[in-house]
Amino acid sequence: MKSSLSVLWRVMVLQIVFVLITILLLKSTPLMTDVNLIQWKAPFIYFSFGLVLFLFQTMGNRSLVKLIYGANLNLSDAIWRRLTYCVIAYCAVVACADVVVARFASFDTWNQFKTLAPIITLIGLAISIPLVLRNTRT
Numbered sequence: 001m002k003s004s005l006s007v008l009w010r011v012m013v014l015q016i017v018f019v020l021i022t023i024l025l026l027k028s029t030p031l032m033t034d035v036n037l038i039q040w041k042a043p044f045i046y047f048s049f050g051l052v053l054f055l056f057q058t059m060g061n062r063s064l065v066k067l068i069y070g071a072n073l074n075l076s077d078a079i080w081r082r083l084t085y086c087v088i089a090y091c092a093v094v095a096c097a098d099v100v101v102a103r104f105a106s107f108d109t110w111n112q113f114k115t116l117a118p119i120i121t122l123i124g125l126a127i128s129i130p131l132v133l134r135n136t137r138t
Contacts, residue, residue: 018045018048043098046091053091063081063083094118097117098113098114
């Protein structure tokens with residue numbers, strides 16, 4: 001459980017860095033001011049983050065998370081691969097749920113969802129990581 005929490009906060013830091021880079025690149029565009037575009041910005045960020053992790057894993061056959069944090073955690077390549085795919089799945093689930101809520105609910109409902117959903121799914125990810133890694137050899 002300790003290693004899953006360690007990986008979890010590291011993934012959160014990596015995600016925050018990715019979001020900050022995106023915000024800096026888009027700060028003077030209508031994506032930061034138009035209410036309709038604001039709803040589509042969050043799923044775009046999640047899909048982009050998941051896509052970057054997926055492409056790095058498949059094209060480079062290395063985990064981006066391992067590349068950044070591998071020196072701090074002594075885990076095998078199989079575990080890093082599974083963790084990367086868990087984070088990719090997390091990004092996909094949050095992005096898809098965000099698209100559904102943005103499409104079919106009001107802005108206020110979406111705003112409430114946007115506040116709680118990522119936190120709840122991160123807690124779910126922290127709980128599921130030990131289960132996913134249980135059958136993986138180190």
